[in-house]
Amino acid sequence: MKSYFAIVLTLLVAASASQDLYKKNELKDTNEEKINIIMSRVNMHCHAMTEHQPESRKKRAVDLLHAVLLQALVDCQEENGDANPTTPAPTESAEDDELDPCSFSLTVNLTEYWRRDDEGSNIRPVNDFYACDRSLQGNTQWFRFQGAAGQQLSNRCAPAYSCGGHGGFWSNAEMPSEPGEVRSVPIYGSWTGNCRWYTWPVANPLTVKRCSNRSGDFVYKVQGTSSCYWTFCGMDIVN
Template sequence: MADGSLNQQLYIYRQQVKVIHQLLVAECPEMMVTERSLSDEDIHPFTLEILKTVYNKLFAQLIKCRTTPCRTATNLTEYWRMDHNASSIAGGGERAYSNYACDIRPSLKWFRFTGKAGKKMLDNCVPEYSCGTDYPMWADADMPKRIAQTITVQAWYSGNGCASKIASGTLQVLRCSESEYDVVYKHLPTSYSSTCNRAFCGMD
């Protein structure tokens, strides 16, 4: 009976480990997880304790996974982020200056581009009064190549019709999956003000 009970517990925990591992692979490819390989020869009194440890670690990773920036980032979907032609569209929104959009605000933490805003952040200069704001922002650095890689790059905004590019704090960029478009960004400005007229541009 004792062996039967142990084998049943081993079977249950092994199935639970597999299920959680599959969830992590499906939901959080940015988290590098592995499943301990078990063979029939591994079934001994210590194996149950090992399985419990593996299960607890994977469960903790799943909880962490579901609260990572890749899961919680704000989706930027505004169509005006794709205006690269100085159309003077006033994007409005929180802390907007003269109704021109402002992305330099504490409430905007991690974000991604999707829908009408494009697939990723613009990588080149566009003239003032583009992207729903006075001074459009972008980043022209190489983006992360590896899943789960986070890098820090310089953010820029346009000046004098692209005659100059002006630093606007830095960006943390995290790659969430194999897709080059599945990245999230976090702007780290040097300071905040009550209003601003700088916002990020998107591109396809």
């Protein structure tokens, strides 16, 4: 019985800690992902306490943890709102089929230098924390790379903590070759040594349009899940 109460106490402490973790924005985006991460950490620390316990008792402890964590995360979200201050949300426009996304007035122009970091430099550009391109992952806004960010989306896999985020988005797919051509291609999120760790919920979620014959003159739009802390990596064109 003492062991059981020790388990429950450990779970409650973990639930309380989850609020701090959320405030630090160190977890992935959905509550279920956050809960799974925290539960895996609790299991590592509590394995010695639980391995000899009956399955029914372990299940009760896990169910209790899940419920407490979910409530703690919901309460924290209601108190703090959306704590992801990164890529500025684009100004809403009445974009329709008659408007060309190659127009600079209809795109978000990515210009930040840290998007070209493909060496895992652990740059924290937003209030000493990681960037998040949440606003560009909803299939509503075209974007392009300019200036210090490079000329196009990177075609190289970057290690973790590159491009100003936890992980970087990239694609080595064949891009449109003719001006005006639009193509849907796969895009990947690299993380912890796995170049394709992040799996998008739909096939070929990156829409690319070539705007001219100029090298790297593309605009992009992504159908995603609005997860953090991921960023789109840029690169310079090597002629």
